[in-house]
Amino acid sequence: MKTDDLIHLLARDAAPQWSFRTLYIAALFCGVVLAGAVFFTTVGLRPDFALAAGTPRFPLKFALMLPLALGAAGVTLAMAQPAAGSGIWRWVLVAVSALAVGAIASELYVLPPEMWMTSLVGQNAAFCLRTIPLLALGPLACLLLVLRQGAPTYPGLTGAFAGLAAGAIGATWYAAHCPDDSPLFVAVWYSLGILAMTLAGYAGGRSLLRW
Template identity: 45%
Template structure:
């Protein structure tokens, strides 16, 4: 192959990838924007959010959810094309878990044992289990629609990671409303709620991303 032909082939190969990346960014932004509209119109932040924002427990919830949302969304994008699988680093998904485990250990040291179960159960577990999956529907739908134009080697895994990303995005919004800021609550109920969205993404991927 001549040099000019090689260059033309590389340019032709880069074009669609850039186009797919742009579309993926738009899909992500659309899902986040839809969630923002639904959240602020129908749910809203907690009344004492100004005071809560001065505490490390409240702010830490967003550190955890964003530390999961960003890498999970990136992984979902890379899983959509076989050529990018080698760039997937699934170990980054362990970062928020490690952060949560460290914060939980710190919480157990700060709080008397008599309050451990109280902090773990909290007062919003039902809302957590309900609102996170509901808010995850929009971004997950946007992800699945866009990922159909990809060529995932493992549709189920791709869908599950997209579901995890959608759940983390939803959890970020829900954290604005949630009154339970203890890491004991977060490490218990948030992962359960997000595992629901990951399971939904898995089955959605098997159903819609298979080619």
């Protein structure tokens, strides 16, 4: 056997069978499933889920959290591949922010001022702050694990976006249980739960994603 042929065979055998993008999508899917398993074994759907689905404010929570998770996951994938651009994903995050601002403005316009604080505090603020990170731990672990196979130029920031994605995944699941549908509640308490995971992702990225 010629030396060149041997080198070619060794290189082919050593080449990864799956692309990083494929591995990342698989890890993201596993994280979503894991969060769902924790959701159904700990909190479950709200009793009036079908009734709430017919109201405008309940679906709005998913209209905010799902694109947030998708956009953050897309930015994370781009940051783990230095040559890739985040392109549309950053605009998805901008669109989510604009939708949230519009929803909050509408809520403040519709509700009398004396109801603002009641809607903001809601019924389950403390439970929300505990449950969203709990549901997001699995997705964050899956993302950080696969990101170690990438080449992020900014490990901490990449981890932060992974934490943002994981937090939004946890918040999406939690939204199916949460009885508080006010955009004011979502803007404050969901955001705090997601922020906690963003900070956890930043810390994890700095320690686990360095080259």
